[in-house]
Amino acid sequence: MSVAAPAPAASADPPSEPASAPGTPPRVWRAHLIMALVALALAGYVTNGLWSDPYTHVLSDNVGDQAFFEWLMGYGYYTVTHGADPFFTDLLNAPLGVNLAANTSITVYTVLMTPLTHLAGPQVSFVTVLTLNLAGFAFAWYLFLRRWLVRNAGAAAVAGLFCGFAPGFISHANGHLNWTAGWVAPVVLWQVLKLREPGRWLRNGIVLGLLLAMGFSIAAEGLFYTALASGVFLGVWSLGKAVRDEARAALPTVARALGVAAVVAGVLLGYPLYMHFAGPQTFSGTGFNQRFFVEDLASYLSYPTRSVGALFGLHSDLAPNRTEETSFFGIPMLLLIVVSFVLLWRRADPGRRATLRAVGVVGLVFVVLSWGPRLLINKHEYDIPMPYAVLAYFPLFDAALPVRFALVAVGVIGILLALIVDQLISRRIPLGGLHAGLSAAVVVSLLPLIPLPLVTQHRAAEPAFIANGTWKNYVPEGGTLSALPMAMNVSADGQRWQAYTMARGGRQFRIPDGYFLGPQTTGELGRKQIGRIGAPPLATDWLFLRAAWYGYVTQLSNADRAQARSDFAYWGLDAVFLPPEITGSDHQTLDRSAVETTARDLLGEPEQVDGVLVWRIRRGVDPVDR
Structure with missing residues (x-):
């Protein structure tokens, strides 16, 4: 292959037209x-x-990955303005965090795009x-x-x-x-x-x-x-x-x-x-x-x-x-x-x-x-x-x-x-x-x-509860907040809404779960484990995902409530909220009514604030006093 004109005759390929x-x-x-x-x-x-409409349109064939990369854009602004580690974060997958170096962190892009991310x-x-x-x-x-x-x-x-x-x-x-x-x-x-x-x-x-x-x-x-x-x-x-x-x-x-x-x-x-x-x-x-x-x-x-x-x-x-x-x-x-x-x-x-x-x-x-x-x-x-x-x-x-x-x-x-x-x-x-x-x-x-345009669909708009910063009244500094169902690749709203708060700057909240690649279990020896998509599921996040994905509502027992108390403590969860609309993944419609029924049964009556239903989590107390 030619490297610079003139090249050796044996490997000469047609060069560009000479600049001279x-x-x-x-x-x-x-x-x-x-x-x-x-x-x-x-x-x-x-x-x-x-x-x-970049704010309410999403790629139909891959809602989860779009949410993940939007999250990275938000985290890029957070990295630059807070001096955070670009290759590890505890804002996702509370309390263990996520190794972004082992994921696709597109660090150069996220840093270069920080002005646009903050403004738009x-x-x-x-x-x-x-x-x-x-x-x-x-x-x-x-x-x-x-x-x-x-x-x-x-x-x-x-x-x-x-x-x-x-x-x-x-x-x-x-x-x-x-x-x-x-x-x-x-x-x-x-x-x-x-x-x-x-x-x-x-x-x-x-x-x-x-x-x-x-x-x-x-x-x-x-x-x-x-x-x-x-x-x-x-x-x-x-x-x-x-x-x-x-x-x-x-x-x-x-x-x-x-x-x-x-x-x-x-x-x-x-x-x-x-x-x-x-x-x-x-x-x-x-x-x-x-x-x-x-x-x-x-x-x-x-x-x-x-x-x-x-x-x-x-x-x-x-x-x-x-x-x-x-x-x-x-x-x-x-x-x-x-x-x-x-x-x-x-x-x-x-x-x-x-x-x-x-x-x-x-x-x-x-x-x-x-x-x-x-x-x-x-x-x-x-x-x-x-x-x-x-x-x-x-x-x-x-x-x-x-x-x-x-x-x-x-x-x-x-x-x-x-x-x-x-x-x-x-x-x-x-x-x-x-x-x-x-x-x-x-x-x-x-x-x-010749390609056709990518297929898009509607996605849930950011609730005023997040956009107006009302969430700060429910979560202390360094606290943990989650949308229902918890953020995963098939229910990614909570993760992208966290991305939007990071892009605006100021105090942030952590979320349990999330869409990322990590080890199979919650143990500390991640390097010796096979990878998996997202956090290892606990009983309570599966309870809400099952309701959203399949419309499945079960009669909760005291054992379910005790497990929820344990899971909430593990995540350090301060509050959960249910938006008026849940975005499905890859052409799937999620069942919001089943999620609300499950949440009311588990957590009692919610507060209605800025268009969402909010439940405070009281540490060490059964989700609903019976």
Whole structure:
């Protein structure tokens, strides 16, 4: 791969148009501006459902994750203004707290967005980052491809837009600010390819170290995949006969630069990495089932639910859920990529073949990894072990979801798409009668993948009890307050309302439970435990969740009241409140009346204050005197 013009002939790829050419700068910048505006417009189109009313609209397919990232935005403002630890908090999961380093804490984003979060709220910060992520992802790939692989801005733009708005990333736009930050990959890859520049190993190493630290704080899992893909690519590329001498000559410079990068990243990430692997309330593995979150082989041939192809009934329900449709490229795209690879290979010189070989191996490796421990075809799991059956026991792999390895295939397809479109536009290599056919194939492959806007629904507005600060009359300094039902991924209102109070500043309250990843039990040895979603349930939070989720109302006994007294004491709970409306999760309607009936039976008559029902919790006293 070319690093800086001129590059060694053996590995020379088409460089960008030279900046010194007459008239080039205005033309290049005009192309960049057009691409940026197109990417931003498309991102706004995809997220318009949230922009139309960010305060009462929520992503239908992932209410819980949106609440979690909005909470992080609020906590970012709290971190900056209170000097709090960005990697651990006791505001969630009282009394144990949450290890944010072991979660997706997007620290860089939350700090940068503090002015907007304070002025407009975490809801606006969330949709702003989501929109800029999608646009920035497409633009970053465009710049990368234009710099390293293709001459034509149009070819880089087509491939960049494909990458930024590929099905897998539109799927993750349902709440995942970490995974939609896919721009991290081309930015890091750019710097990796610059490591062999002669005489610049110190500067390039420092820059890469800074990028690694930033990438870890925004998308740690994505950074892991990027590093793994970079290693596979460089390893395979350097073994090519045509570039072996070139790779050997560059090795000392690259090694020095990597050493510098490791030192810089190690210094910046020392504390976050300690917290991630050995801090309080950390855990091993993940709270998700690695046998379930795998890629169905047939999904590569299908179309996603939020695509033009789906409008014509071409989508398939083959993903673990709608936020994990990580492949879904469709048969035409896969055929196009295979044909393009063959054509590019036949016409490539030995240096370019080394690049194509490495790109192809990366794609194959990550596709196979996405299949998980057992082969799954059309929702049927075959007892055929895959490589991930072994890798699942290794560090880092044990905490990854196999289905997400398919996201690397997006970059591989984007690279091959850029190369073949560049050939079609420039006609530098005659394709004969294939030109018209390939051009049509590109259109047919891309059209069904055009994304549709994300689906949104109404969510409960913030009650005046929270917005006006009335809650302070019921909770002392450092006290604990909870909405009913308690905050979880399927009932996240209480967590996002806490986020709104943090964004305003001032005194805060703690909440029990919450949506996060943590250890399986309430013990202190979290590092030796398997991860789970949320806090280990107690009898009382399950009592309210069951009422909300299933409408189940039970006749409470004295044992239930004694258990509630114990649970309230454990949480240090000072008060609970029931809002006039409860937001369901993922198209689910929750039963508020069943929650109110349960709360009245357990806690007695409430106070009605600022639109909510409030119950004070008297420590050491039965919830209702009988």
